[in-house]
Amino acid sequence: xxxxxxxxxxxxxxxxxxxxxxxxxxxxxxxxxxxxxxxxxxxxxxxxxxxxxxxxxxxxxxxxxxxxxxxxxxxxxxxxxxxxxxxxxxxxxxxxxxxxxxxxxxxxxxxxxxxxxxxxxxxxxxxxxxxxxxxxxxxxxxxxxxxxxxxxxxxxxxxxxxxxxxxxxxxxxxxxxxxxxxxxxxxxxxxxxxxxxxxxxxxxxxxxxxxxxxxxxxxxxxxxxxxxxxxxxxxxxxxxxxxxxxxxxxxx
Ligand code: NAD
Numbered sequence: 001x002x003x004x005x006x007x008x009x010x011x012x013x014x015x016x017x018x019x020x021x022x023x024x025x026x027x028x029x030x031x032x033x034x035x036x037x038x039x040x041x042x043x044x045x046x047x048x049x050x051x052x053x054x055x056x057x058x059x060x061x062x063x064x065x066x067x068x069x070x071x072x073x074x075x076x077x078x079x080x081x082x083x084x085x086x087x088x089x090x091x092x093x094x095x096x097x098x099x100x101x102x103x104x105x106x107x108x109x110x111x112x113x114x115x116x117x118x119x120x121x122x123x124x125x126x127x128x129x130x131x132x133x134x135x136x137x138x139x140x141x142x143x144x145x146x147x148x149x150x151x152x153x154x155x156x157x158x159x160x161x162x163x164x165x166x167x168x169x170x171x172x173x174x175x176x177x178x179x180x181x182x183x184x185x186x187x188x189x190x191x192x193x194x195x196x197x198x199x200x201x202x203x204x205x206x207x208x209x210x211x212x213x214x215x216x217x218x219x220x221x222x223x224x225x226x227x228x229x230x231x232x233x234x235x236x237x238x239x240x241x242x243x244x245x246x247x248x249x250x251x252x
Pocket of ligand 1: 195
């Protein structure tokens with residue numbers, strides 16, 4: 001097993017990629033804090049992991065709230081004694097609005113969850129990692145965080161910021177044994193991806209156009225396997241970078 005005795009926190013783990021990552025980590029021997037806004041969903045994931053012989057605990061956590069984030073990381077320490085792996089996966093999507101259509105409230109909400117949520121959790125986890133001179137951080141960005149064509153203005157900008165934050169953190173703490181990388185998934189079949197269709201007419205037509213150049217939609221487990229590589233020692237020299245997992249979409 002690749003993560004035996006490691007302790008992991010996965011945010012947004014009640015559904016989609018976070019759920020797949022939490023389940024795969026548990027199968028590989030990690031003890032997992034399954035954190036999500038949706039406690040009921042997190043508990044269902046936890047029950048599934050335990051039924052398969054794994055170890056997990058559900059925690060209700062809104063990554064837009066520092067107290068919740070602190071309690072989520074504290075839960076790893078109180079429950080399992082430490083923290084080794086932090087996966088910042090929780091995120092929300094804004095459809096395909098260009099900057100001219102963005103409302104302040106929407107912009108702030110997207111940044112508060114997608115970008116500041118990542119910063120909040122890293123800020124709380126870093127002292128634990130520094131103390132043991134070991135730690136792994138994986139941030140779920142997006143191909144929309146690498147180009148201008150795969151997302152709306154707020155979501156794209158929030159994920160570009162996650163990429164920048166990942167590079168900076170990987171660089172800043174490399175000498176202290178902490179690695180920080182991002183994954184940029186392309187279109188993956190999850191709740192977020194299906195809800196994209198429900199936005200305004202422009203968004204729906206843009207979504208259709210985007211999907212026409214997508215080689216195929218990905219599965220959450222295909223992203224989870226990249227997250228396993230980044231969490232394990234197999235990626236010991238991979239730091240401060242982004243792995244694109246999009247089936248070739250950004251090559252279009
Ligand atoms: P999903 O909707 O299936 O899962 C997202 C989970 O995050 C949900 O369980 C939700 O309750 C939780 N969540 C939302 N806001 C939260 C908050 N404030 N605090 C805690 N939990 C919160 O979607 P997904 O596609 O699995 O999304 C996971 C990540 O992948 C997101 O960061 C998303 O931006 C990113 N992403 C998705 C795609 C895609 O096509 N699905 C592509 C690129 C990147």
